[in-house]
Amino acid sequence: MSESGDWSAQAADTIESVVGSIRDKTTVPLTTVARGIVYGLVAGVVGGIALLLLAIGVIRVLDVYIPGNVWTKYAVIGGLFTVGGLFFWSRRKPKNKD
Numbered sequence: 510m511s512e513s514g515d516w517s518a519q520a521a522d523t524i525e526s527v528v529g530s531i532r533d534k535t536t537v538p539l540t541t542v543a544r545g546i547v548y549g550l551v552a553g554v555v556g557g558i559a560l561l562l563l564a565i566g567v568i569r570v571l572d573v574y575i576p577g578n579v580w581t582k583y584a585v586i587g588g589l590f591t592v593g594g595l596f597f598w599s600r601r602k603p604k605n606k607d
Contacts, residue, residue: 564586567586568582568583568586571585571586
């Protein structure tokens, strides 16, 4: 009788080992990828909102401290964004056409 008890314990340990191995090869990488996607989306949304609030704040500061029409201030902000965009455009790497 003790032999059958050892056999069942070995079978249970083997099944547990196989299931754990499969889980480590499938579920753990998928969980890591899903976590990275979620954190990336959250960081993107928070970054976009921060950029929007920064632009609004800069326009408000220019509106309060620089005399003149509000449209000239919008033109200044637009010019700054254009200069920044042109800078980043010049820094891009061309695509390979192979």
